[in-house]
Amino acid sequence: MRYAYLGPEGTFTEAALRALKPDAPDSDRIPYPGVDSVFAAVRRGDVDGGTVPLENSVEGSVTATIAELINGDPLLIAAEVALPVEFTLFARAGSAIADVKRVATHPHALAQCRGWLARHLPDAEVFTVSSTAAAAQSASEPGSPYDAAICARIAGERYGLAPLAQGVGDRDDAATRFVHLMRPQPLPAPTDADRTSLVAFISDDHPGALVELLNQFAMRGVNLTRLESRPTGDGLGRYCFCLDADGHIADPAVGEALMGLRRLCQDVRFLGSYPRAEAETELTPFMPTRGTTSADFYEAQEWLARIRAGRVA
Numbered sequence: 001m002r003y004a005y006l007g008p009e010g011t012f013t014e015a016a017l018r019a020l021k022p023d024a025p026d027s028d029r030i031p032y033p034g035v036d037s038v039f040a041a042v043r044r045g046d047v048d049g050g051t052v053p054l055e056n057s058v059e060g061s062v063t064a065t066i067a068e069l070i071n072g073d074p075l076l077i078a079a080e081v082a083l084p085v086e087f088t089l090f091a092r093a094g095s096a097i098a099d100v101k102r103v104a105t106h107p108h109a110l111a112q113c114r115g116w117l118a119r120h121l122p123d124a125e126v127f128t129v130s131s132t133a134a135a136a137q138s139a140s141e142p143g144s145p146y147d148a149a150i151c152a153r154i155a156g157e158r159y160g161l162a163p164l165a166q167g168v169g170d171r172d173d174a175a176t177r178f179v180h181l182m183r184p185q186p187l188p189a190p191t192d193a194d195r196t197s198l199v200a201f202i203s204d205d206h207p208g209a210l211v212e213l214l215n216q217f218a219m220r221g222v223n224l225t226r227l228e229s230r231p232t233g234d235g236l237g238r239y240c241f242c243l244d245a246d247g248h249i250a251d252p253a254v255g256e257a258l259m260g261l262r263r264l265c266q267d268v269r270f271l272g273s274y275p276r277a278e279a280e281t282e283l284t285p286f287m288p289t290r291g292t293t294s295a296d297f298y299e300a301q302e303w304l305a306r307i308r309a310g311r312v313a
């Protein structure tokens with residue numbers, strides 16, 4: 001098996017792929033220079049799967065990943081993992097913080113380290129590159145335009161840099177969610193703690209269009225864990241909705257909610273049902289959820305089948 005990831009070696013995404021595929025030998029992990037090239041490699045069939053960052057607890061969605069999930073040949077999310085992200089400022093050996101005038105990092109990492117940079121390197125110029133490991137790699141090269149990189153400890157060490165300051169993130173509980181993509185194939189079996197991802201394209205703009213979509217989940221007791229509107233690219237004001245819901249498409253409540261969306265929407269792109277990375281959250285239902293267990297759905301389906309078959313009981 002061969003797996004693509006956002007490279008070069010030492011990215012948080014590589015750590016995510018290692019967590020997802022702990023038994024894969026090093027030669028099976030293939031770094032790609034961008035999120036788009038990971039998607040392209042999976043779509044072409046050059047690799048069996050690919051890992052990319054999806055969202056961060058501080059900075060939110062990785063737009064390059066969302067755009068690729070919405071557009072192009074559909075891929076399936078087969079697995080996810082959430083990892084804590086801790087940032088370190090690294091420079092070439094012998095440098096001191098006072099020497100740092102130009103810092104490189106990934107845009108999401110910059111967003112998570114702004115406070116620290118403002119306090120400790122207020123005059124430094126910050127440059128964004130394709131990943132935190134690419135920043136470390138570049139900063140390590142002789143004649144590099146950068147004096148330092150903000151990256152994972154493993155990346156700084158991988159490229160022979162020396163740590164100048166550890167824990168430079170503004171939140172020490174920051175975490176990033178990564179997803180593993182595959183070409184369309186049979187779904188992983190339900191586990192009782194799954195997530196379903198999809199994109200809904202509404203057919204016409206009208207009052208309550210989003211509420212209608214959300215009701216499909218609420219009335220069936222399905223909890224949503226992410227909702228994001230993204231432009232479709234077809235003009236100003238044209239948006240689609242990216243949704244994550246608790247549960248598996250094999251669960252009757254989730255399946256029926258998706259059928260409801262299918263009836264309401266111009267298009268629904270199913271992005272996968274896969275085991276959730278984090279444990280089930282304790283939920284306070286905001287609506288009565290009576291009659292929304294899987295057993296309730298099955299009982300009602302059987303009742304309808306009996307009636308349709310001419311048995312009135």
Ligand SMILES: O=C(O)C(=O)C[C@]1(C(=O)O)C=C[C@@H](O)C=C1
Pocket residue numbers: 006010011012013014053056062085106108109130131132133176
């Ligand atoms: O640059 C990396 O190391 C990545 O894996 C990308 C990425 C991201 O896109 O959010 C992953 C986690 C961190 O939040 C910062 C950067």
